[in-house]
Amino acid sequence: MPQEVRCVWPARALLGEGxxxxxxxxxxxxxxxxxxxxxxHGLDDGSQADWALEDAACWLVECADGDGxxxxxxxxxxxxxxxxxxxxxxxxxxxxxxxxxxxxxxxxAKADAQGRLWIGSMDDGEETPSGxxxxxxxxxxxxxxxxGYTVANGPALSPDGRTLYHTDSAARTIHAxxxxxxxxxxxxxxHIRFAEADGYPDGMxxxxxxxxxxxxxxxxxxxxxxxxGTLDRAIxxxxxxxxxxxxxxxxxxxxxxxxxxxxxxxxxxxxxxLAGALFECDPGGVRGLPPGRFGHPPG
Numbered sequence: 378m379p380q381e382v383r384c385v386w387p388a389r390a391l392l393g394e395g396x397x398x399x400x401x402x403x404x405x406x407x408x409x410x411x412x413x414x415x416x417x418h419g420l421d422d423g424s425q426a427d428w429a430l431e432d433a434a435c436w437l438v439e440c441a442d443g444d445g446x447x448x449x450x451x452x453x454x455x456x457x458x459x460x461x462x463x464x465x466x467x468x469x470x471x472x473x474x475x476x477x478x479x480x481x482x483x484x485x486a487k488a489d490a491q492g493r494l495w496i497g498s499m500d501d502g503e504e505t506p507s508g509x510x511x512x513x514x515x516x517x518x519x520x521x522x523x524x525g526y527t528v529a530n531g532p533a534l535s536p537d538g539r540t541l542y543h544t545d546s547a548a549r550t551i552h553a554x555x556x557x558x559x560x561x562x563x564x565x566x567x568h569i570r571f572a573e574a575d576g577y578p579d580g581m582x583x584x585x586x587x588x589x590x591x592x593x594x595x596x597x598x599x600x601x602x603x604x605x606g607t608l609d610r611a612i613x614x615x616x617x618x619x620x621x622x623x624x625x626x627x628x629x630x631x632x633x634x635x636x637x638x639x640x641x642x643x644x645x646x647x648x649x650x651l652a653g654a655l656f657e658c659d660p661g662g663v664r665g666l667p668p669g670r671f672g673h674p675p676g
Contacts, residue, residue: 381659382614385633386418386425390653393635394580395436395485398625398668401443405625405633407655408434410451410484415465418633418655420626428465434458435483441492441515441672447471449483449496455513472519474498478507485580485621487532488669493560495522495541497529503547510543512560515672522562523554531581531621533589535604536666542568542589546577551591569606571596580621580635584663592619592634599634599658610661616652617641624665632660 391411398405404419413433417426433451437458440447445459445468455472458465475481475498486496492515499508508526513519527547534541534556541556553568569591571578576596583589587604599622600611618637625631638653 381612381661383657384651384654385423385657386416386655387651388416388425388427388653388655389638390414390416390635390655391639392620392637393653393655394620394637395434396580396621396623396625396633396635396655397437397439398623398629398633398665399439400627400668401439405623405655406437406446407621407635408436409653410435411637411639415460416655417460420631428460428463430465436486438486438488438494439668439670441670441674443675447494447671449474449486451482451501453478453481453483453498455483455494455496471517472513474511474519475507475509480505481507484508484528485530485532487534488671489534489541489556489560490538490669491558491560492670492672494671495532495543497526497532497543499529500527503528506545506547508545513671514560520560523565528577530579531591533581533583534666534669535583536585536587542581542583544578544581546579546594549573549575549577551578551581551589569602576617579619582622582624582665584624584660584665585629586663588663590622590632590660592621594618594620594637599632601660601663612658614656614658616649616654618652622658623668624660629665629667630660630662632658632665634658 390409494513510523530544549571551569555564
């Protein structure tokens with residue numbers, strides 16, 4: 378394993394996704410969509426915990442009021458969620474995404490600095506472009522912003538909040554949009570296209586310099602792209618299915634990467650004992666951006 382990469386938790390997540398840094402809890406949370414689990418890794422003490430769910434969470438975002446999380450469930454429900462010792466409690470439903478598309482599920486979301494949620498949906502069978510991109514405002518209103526995604530993935534926001542990145546993994550394309558203060562998108566364009574040898578672009582995050590860090594599903598690495606879309610660097614991991622990444626720690630100078638064990642060993646790959654693990658990678662002195670939260674903070 379490269380010196381710049383270390384396994385911090387061999388969690389064997391079937392589909393580890395959606396890593397989230399919680400400054401208050403000093404922990405990285407992530408989900409195992411196919412394993413119907415939420416997992417927590419404490420940075421200071423290395424503590425580990427997980428919670429089972431009947432309806433799998435596809436992502437988590439913290440609430441601006443400090444009262445738990447917002448979770449997007451596989452059933453396309455957006456709910457308020459509290460993680461208590463030994464159990465996850467759904468404390469209310471905020472919205473239903475794609476109620477007219479029963480074959481879809483949710484996949485990846487981020488909150489922006491205005492407390493809005495940007496949510497992707499996708500065909501659960503990964504075959505048809507029935508997925509879409511949605512904006513959920515703090516008042517509970519939903520707007521479908523874009524269409525035609527087979528596997529919607531990885532919203533990410535530039536440091537100035539004026540560019541939003543969103544991916545259709547099946548098309549191996551990361552799109553960029555112009556984002557205004559009212560939450561309107563315009564100027565959709567292909568920002569980065571992956572070649573077949575790169576695998577598929579999956580989850581991603583921006584750093585404080587505007588670099589875009591992208592996980593390579595079936596590509597075995599995480600890469601940093603400059604704001605103009607050119608490749609800056611790549612970090613190889615000892616697994617093929619790299620799913621997402623997040624900056625964490627008080628200085629936002631630690632990069633954590635989720636991976637997947639789904640399909641490993643049955644579709645022509647050599648065995649990967651660390652598939653589904655949570656890794657920490659050295660971002661080379663680059664720092665991340667504070668995590669967004671949903672809603673308006675009290676006061």
